[in-house]
Amino acid sequence: MLELGPIFRALLRNKIGAILIAVQIAFTMAIIVNAVFIIYDRSQQTKRPSGIDEANTFYINSSGFGDDFDIKGTITRDLEAIRALPGVIDAVQINAIPISGSGWSMGLQTEAGAEHDGQGVAVYMVDEHGIKALDLELLAGENFAKSDIRWRGPAGSKWPAKVIVTEAMAKRLFPELSYSEAVGKTVYINNDEPMIITGIIDKLQAPWVGWDNLDNAMLSPEKMEFQSTRYLIRTVPGMRDQLMKTVEELLAENKSRVIDGMRSIDYVRERSYRGNTAMIKILTTVIVTLTVVTSLGIVGLASFSVNRRKKQIGIRRALGATKASILRYFMVENFLISASGVVLGAALTIALNMLLVSALSIPPLDWFYIPAGMLVLCLVGQAAVFGPAKKATEIAPATATRTV
Amino acid sequence: MFGYYVKLAFKSIKKNPLLSFLMVFAIALGIGASMTTITVNYLMSANPIPDKSEQLFYVQVDSWDPHNAFNDESGDPPNQLTWTDANSLFDAQKAVKQVVMAKSGGIVVPEDKNINPFEVSIRLSTADFFPMFDTPFLFGSGWDMAVDNKLEQVVVLTKKINDKIFGGENSVGRNVTLAGQNFKVVGVLDTWEPVPKFYDVNNGAFDEVEEVFLPFKLKETLELPSWGNVNCWKSPDGEGFKAFLRSECINFQMWVQLDNREQQSDYLMFLDNYVSEQKSLGRFPRPMNNKVSDVMTWMENQQVVEDDAKMMMWMSFMFLIVCLLNTVGLLLAKFIGKSSEIGLRRAIGASKGQVFQQHIIESATIGLLGGIAGLLLALLGLKGIESLYGDFVKNLISLDFTMAATGLLIALLSSVLAGLYPTWRACNIQPATQLKSQ
Numbered sequence: 082m083l084e085l086g087p088i089f090r091a092l093l094r095n096k097i098g099a100i101l102i103a104v105q106i107a108f109t110m111a112i113i114v115n116a117v118f119i120i121y122d123r124s125q126q127t128k129r130p131s132g133i134d135e136a137n138t139f140y141i142n143s144s145g146f147g148d149d150f151d152i153k154g155t156i157t158r159d160l161e162a163i164r165a166l167p168g169v170i171d172a173v174q175i176n177a178i179p180i181s182g183s184g185w186s187m188g189l190q191t192e193a194g195a196e197h198d199g200q201g202v203a204v205y206m207v208d209e210h211g212i213k214a215l216d217l218e219l220l221a222g223e224n225f226a227k228s229d230i231r232w233r234g235p236a237g238s239k240w241p242a243k244v245i246v247t248e249a250m251a252k253r254l255f256p257e258l259s260y261s262e263a264v265g266k267t268v269y270i271n272n273d274e275p276m277i278i279t280g281i282i283d284k285l286q287a288p289w290v291g292w293d294n295l296d297n298a299m300l301s302p303e304k305m306e307f308q309s310t311r312y313l314i315r316t317v318p319g320m321r322d323q324l325m326k327t328v329e330e331l332l333a334e335n336k337s338r339v340i341d342g343m344r345s346i347d348y349v350r351e352r353s354y355r356g357n358t359a360m361i362k363i364l365t366t367v368i369v370t371l372t373v374v375t376s377l378g379i380v381g382l383a384s385f386s387v388n389r390r391k392k393q394i395g396i397r398r399a400l401g402a403t404k405a406s407i408l409r410y411f412m413v414e415n416f417l418i419s420a421s422g423v424v425l426g427a428a429l430t431i432a433l434n435m436l437l438v439s440a441l442s443i444p445p446l447d448w449f450y451i452p453a454g455m456l457v458l459c460l461v462g463q464a465a466v467f468g469p470a471k472k473a474t475e476i477a478p479a480t481a482t483r484t485v
Numbered sequence: 486m487f488g489y490y491v492k493l494a495f496k497s498i499k500k501n502p503l504l505s506f507l508m509v510f511a512i513a514l515g516i517g518a519s520m521t522t523i524t525v526n527y528l529m530s531a532n533p534i535p536d537k538s539e540q541l542f543y544v545q546v547d548s549w550d551p552h553n554a555f556n557d558e559s560g561d562p563p564n565q566l567t568w569t570d571a572n573s574l575f576d577a578q579k580a581v582k583q584v585v586m587a588k589s590g591g592i593v594v595p596e597d598k599n600i601n602p603f604e605v606s607i608r609l610s611t612a613d614f615f616p617m618f619d620t621p622f623l624f625g626s627g628w629d630m631a632v633d634n635k636l637e638q639v640v641v642l643t644k645k646i647n648d649k650i651f652g653g654e655n656s657v658g659r660n661v662t663l664a665g666q667n668f669k670v671v672g673v674l675d676t677w678e679p680v681p682k683f684y685d686v687n688n689g690a691f692d693e694v695e696e697v698f699l700p701f702k703l704k705e706t707l708e709l710p711s712w713g714n715v716n717c718w719k720s721p722d723g724e725g726f727k728a729f730l731r732s733e734c735i736n737f738q739m740w741v742q743l744d745n746r747e748q749q750s751d752y753l754m755f756l757d758n759y760v761s762e763q764k765s766l767g768r769f770p771r772p773m774n775n776k777v778s779d780v781m782t783w784m785e786n787q788q789v790v791e792d793d794a795k796m797m798m799w800m801s802f803m804f805l806i807v808c809l810l811n812t813v814g815l816l817l818a819k820f821i822g823k824s825s826e827i828g829l830r831r832a833i834g835a836s837k838g839q840v841f842q843q844h845i846i847e848s849a850t851i852g853l854l855g856g857i858a859g860l861l862l863a864l865l866g867l868k869g870i871e872s873l874y875g876d877f878v879k880n881l882i883s884l885d886f887t888m889a890a891t892g893l894l895i896a897l898l899s900s901v902l903a904g905l906y907p908t909w910r911a912c913n914i915q916p917a918t919q920l921k922s923q
Contacts, residue, residue, distance in 0.1 A: 098817060108806055108807045115800075144592055147665055236728065339601075339602050355874060355875060356793060359873035362873060363869075363870075363873070367801075371804060371807060374514060374807060374808055377507055378811035381814065389822075437796060437799075440792075440795070443796070
């Protein structure tokens with residue numbers, strides 16, 4: 082019914098054209114399937130929540146200068162003033178901003194001693210307002226009390242007695258316990274300085290979005306006596322932009338410091354994931370143009386082969402072939418070519434993926450991308466050939482009688 | 486004959502505008518995509534200091550944790566030095582030239598009250614930084630070696646900061662208040678943007694050069710903050726700035742100039758001796774593992790070329806292959822479509838060789854047109870990269886003459902390659918059969 086035999090034999094008489102299209106389809110498939118997979122992978126990464134109230138949070142840096150700059154007094158007054166502003170849910174002095182790219186990491190271990198391995202953890206130094214300002218949920222244990230908060234000196238290296246960790250971190254440290262059982266356990270920082278876990282929070286990401294331990298974070302109960310510091314401020318929905326201005330003006334009243342680097346967390350996210358966003362856009366462009374190029378190539382070659390076979394088509398029509406069977410001929414021919422193309426394409430796709438996996442940090446492809454890609458490329462081939470094939474059906478049976 | 490064939494080629498291109506456009510378009514896309522990614526990779530992996538890259542060496546000594554290597558995979562020593570080691574190695578002055586450095590920052594309070602105080606990034610370095618890295622000076626010069634040890638408070642400004650504080654005037658000899666201290670300006674750098682920023686790739690290989698330069702040893706006396714990556718395998722003994730400097734935390738970089746192999750091996754021997762000496766003092770608990778790497782080796786070791794850039798380059802090459810296959814197919818269609826014309830030319834005396842020449846020239850013409858359009862697309866592509874990635878790629882998106890020429894060459898070569906088979910088929914057209922069917 083599909084006249085596979087004659088179509089196949091006719092193809093063999095014009096191998097090169099068919100091979101060219103098949104190889105082109107194969108390469109196109111290898112690129113497109115890998116590109117789609119990378120796009121999916123990157124967009125999943127970009128969507129991971131940081132745990133904080135991103136839409137309504139911003140931060141601002143303050144750097145004091147001069148010998149007589151009163152660090153402790155300034156920080157205390159700043160925080161009081163910011164927290165008193167209408168529309169501010171809470172504010173906190175903090176050493177690093179989640180997903181911002183720069184921060185402080187330490188190792189926590191369950192047994193003391195340099196010979197034991199630690200789990201990497203991002204350190205956030207906050208006072209008792211930290212949980213509210215960062216929009217964290219306390220799953221177990223309790224928040225720091227005001228009396229737990231200490232001042233860390235400019236080059237201080239010792240650690241406080243209490244720590245709050247994320248659920249993910251608790252699971253890493255105590256894989257066999259439920260997170261609530263981790264409360265009250267002692268962990269060691271700097272090999273042998275003990276800290277007691279007094280609380281477990283739901284989710285808080287580290288500053289480095291490319292880090293394997295992104296969900297490992299801890300809160301350390303301290304304020305920092307640093308010349309340069311930053312405040313993180315959470316507002317009620319809709320008030321952020323307005324309060325950014327207010328807070329900047331408020332802090333700038335003190336002339337013995339420089340206020341700069343005020344950013345919303347939305348901006349931080351955009352900036353941290355800019356590479357991913359860019360990659361997604363670039364690959365999308367690649368997919369679209371490549372599909373267009375390949376389709377145009379198929380259209381071009383199919384038109385050519387239709388033109389070349391005008392006479393034969395005319396003869397077939399004169400001998401009783403219907404328009405539908407002419408259409409079918411070209412569609413089936415293209416399908417045979419595409420099918421061999423996508424088989425080769427499957428192999429190329431896997432090869433390219435293996436290359437990307439081994440040389441770069443790209444995860445291996447999920448298997449179902451391959452059959453899906455094969456199907457899509459076959460459909461693209463069919464769609465591209467439809468125009469020229471339709472044209473072939475217009476050839477009048479009378480053509481057969483003309484030039485012979 | 487050549488000119489005639491070019492004329493024929495343009496005639497043929499015009500005769501079949503749609504098909505010709507498709508071919509030029511396909512080549513242009515392939516070349517555009519490839520040139521965009523090649524340019525980014527080429528600039529990322531560029532040699533930032535070609536005249537000296539084989540004489541400048543980055544110094545590493547393994548001062549790390551006895552229980553864990555600094556880098557589990559490669560076994561490489563730490564990528565920075567401790568304060569103690571940076572100073573001892575510098576003070577020994579065993580290389581032709583040497584520089585120790587770090588990143589810091591501080592607040593500048595301009596004398597002019599109309600300019601608000603602002604924060605600057607600081608490169609702490611020693612005198613040899615400027616002659617070693619061939620920095621261009623607009624006014625004045627760097628400081629001399631004596632300044633480093635005498636802890637004189639001098640500063641070299643970048644052009645940008647000099648413009649901001651002194652309105653671009655020659656400020657040598659004037660004073661700047663920085664980090665609460667007075668500094669005398671000794672030099673102003675002209676625009677200097679090494680790509681990559683090879684002298685310190687730890688803090689962003691394509692970052693901008695710091696805004697002011699101060700003598701390294703002032704870090705201790707002025708307690709200047711540590712910017713950039715600080716890594717510690719154990720925490721400082723005791724509290725305070727001094728304790729931090731005496732600790733095993735790494736935040737400092739060192740480069741040495743070694744002019745020949747002998748000097749290199751001598752320097753490595755010196756490093757080994759230094760580490761042995763430190764071992765006897767109870768430091769350096771790991772096995773001896775010291776390294777000096779020249780500029781390009783260090784760039785490679787630090788993987789300055791981003792993975793994403795490499796991936797895009799490979800993909801764009803495959804893209805180019807697809808576009809070329811496309812062109813081969815279309816050329817084939819076109820040349821075979823011209824069978825009767827070729828048959829006629831052959832019948833009235835054109836040799837196979839002449840037909841071959843004619844069609845190769847036609848392919849090359851299409852390739853060149855595609856190449857030119859491709860370069861325009863590459864410019865567009867680079868603009869696109871800039872708008873997608875922002876400042877980070879500022880220095881990575883200029884298409885220079887070499888790249889433009891490479892692009893055209895690739896376009897020409899690949900189109901001739903693509904034209905070979907169709908041309909061969911065109912040459913083998915039998916004049917008789919073609920003439921018969923007319």
